[in-house]
Amino acid sequence: MVNKTKNENASVEERILKAAEEEFLNKGFDGATTEAIARNAGVTHAMLHYYFRTKKNLFEKILNAKVDMLIKVIFGTFKSSGLPFRERITEAVKSHFDFIRKNPELPRFIINEFNSGSRRGILLDKKIWEIIPKLGEELQKAIDEESAKGVANRIDAINIIMDAVSLNIFPFLVLPFLKNIGAPFAEYEKDFLDMRREESIKVITGRLFNR
Amino acid sequence: MVNKTKNENASVEERILKAAEEEFLNKGFDGATTEAIARNAGVTHAMLHYYFRTKKNLFEKILNAKVDMLIKVIFGTFKSSGLPFRERITEAVKSHFDFIRKNPELPRFIINEFNSGSRRGILLDKKIWEIIPKLGEELQKAIDEESAKGVANRIDAINIIMDAVSLNIFPFLVLPFLKNIGAPFAEYEKDFLDMRREESIKVITGRLFNR
DNA sequence: ATATTGTTTAACCGTATTGTTAATACAAAC
DNA sequence: GTTTGTATTAACAATACGGTTAAACAATAT
Numbered sequence: 085m086v087n088k089t090k091n092e093n094a095s096v097e098e099r100i101l102k103a104a105e106e107e108f109l110n111k112g113f114d115g116a117t118t119e120a121i122a123r124n125a126g127v128t129h130a131m132l133h134y135y136f137r138t139k140k141n142l143f144e145k146i147l148n149a150k151v152d153m154l155i156k157v158i159f160g161t162f163k164s165s166g167l168p169f170r171e172r173i174t175e176a177v178k179s180h181f182d183f184i185r186k187n188p189e190l191p192r193f194i195i196n197e198f199n200s201g202s203r204r205g206i207l208l209d210k211k212i213w214e215i216i217p218k219l220g221e222e223l224q225k226a227i228d229e230e231s232a233k234g235v236a237n238r239i240d241a242i243n244i245i246m247d248a249v250s251l252n253i254f255p256f257l258v259l260p261f262l263k264n265i266g267a268p269f270a271e272y273e274k275d276f277l278d279m280r281r282e283e284s285i286k287v288i289t290g291r292l293f294n295r
Numbered sequence: 296m297v298n299k300t301k302n303e304n305a306s307v308e309e310r311i312l313k314a315a316e317e318e319f320l321n322k323g324f325d326g327a328t329t330e331a332i333a334r335n336a337g338v339t340h341a342m343l344h345y346y347f348r349t350k351k352n353l354f355e356k357i358l359n360a361k362v363d364m365l366i367k368v369i370f371g372t373f374k375s376s377g378l379p380f381r382e383r384i385t386e387a388v389k390s391h392f393d394f395i396r397k398n399p400e401l402p403r404f405i406i407n408e409f410n411s412g413s414r415r416g417i418l419l420d421k422k423i424w425e426i427i428p429k430l431g432e433e434l435q436k437a438i439d440e441e442s443a444k445g446v447a448n449r450i451d452a453i454n455i456i457m458d459a460v461s462l463n464i465f466p467f468l469v470l471p472f473l474k475n476i477g478a479p480f481a482e483y484e485k486d487f488l489d490m491r492r493e494e495s496i497k498v499i500t501g502r503l504f505n506r
Numbered sequence: 507a508t509a510t511t512g513t514t515t516a517a518c519c520g521t522a523t524t525g526t527t528a529a530t531a532c533a534a535a536c
Numbered sequence: 537g538t539t540t541g542t543a544t545t546a547a548c549a550a551t552a553c554g555g556t557t558a559a560a561c562a563a564t565a566t
Contacts, residue, residue, distance in 0.1 A: 117523065118523075128546080139525090192407070194472065195472065251458065258457075258460075261405065265424045266424055286502070290505070291497070328552085328554090329555085339515060341555090342513085342514065342515085508565100510566095511564075517557090518555105519555085520556100523551085524550085524551080527548080528547090530544080530546100531544070532542085534542100536537100
């Protein structure tokens, strides 16, 4: 029987993790403080250390979770089942965009914590580089088939993937900047993002099929 | 006559600024320490405060300089003189990419320091939002002319600009990540970047002219 | 020469922040 | 009910960091 104490522990742990996630994603490792995390979790900051020992430890838990999300979404991206190629592409771009929309701080977080200056965030290397080539190969095969039929252009899959990711994450990277400089369309965030999602799709399909 | 003291001052100032630039660009405001900056500049950290009073002050000097660079490059981007439209676009994308290549940490720096959490980096707002619409209008006019002639597609200039910026900054954002996960082509950095530059051009021209 | 002004150093201060520890509460196990 | 292991608290320790100060030092002006 899972006893009450265990449950309460789990709940405290979760509250800390939740608070840590928000703090780290918004402020990065350096900007975050364990005190603020503890405060937002509603516990003393000694508790945080009791459960996670060090700030770095806690951070790595969050980072790992986020990288796992990333891996999952990469996996999920391209297996929209029996649709024709063009629709599969469209759906993949769309769902990738929507995923980021639900996790708008994720791109900045990942980009930041893997930058050369920080010596954190190592150790999950392998996992992710097993999967990207898999996606690449699958897409490449599809492209080759379609281009043999004269439907699609002959393009390196890796370029298509990078094009799509570039276009899809960019709006979320610049949004704070646009808001800061008072760009007009930044106020209509939803419209702006919808517009950019459409544009992503148009660019990718245009690149593959010349419209 | 500019005296020796003055020169030495300027030189110390410059050394601090140089060191600060590197530190801030690599580690961001929170990750940077005035002590490390001073050390890398070869001065005591009291000197840093003597010349720049506060960390924030010094940071804003760097940020301002970088935003000025940004403004300059935006201005310079689209006035490639008497070339035909398609070549002007190609040149603009190319030179934008090359600029970032010379300042590979710039995109991350700008994106980061304008994110919601920090209340730094205000004050240069106006400057920059005077110029982007100017570029937008100029490009829009050109697009409209060409599309009237049936040469180019009818597209919102803002989307073209964002497409280009997305595609051009992305390689520099992911490069550290790719290196970290041991992606094969990250080793051949030059080839990778050349490839992505070509792809940017192809995507943009493809979008505007259907190849 | 001396006063003046600006530069540099070394030592120090205050505070924020990470991390520890010792004591206590508390639930379950025997 | 005593023991045992875990959860929680409050107080404290250690350090890193931004910033200050006072005094030494150098350059220039008068």
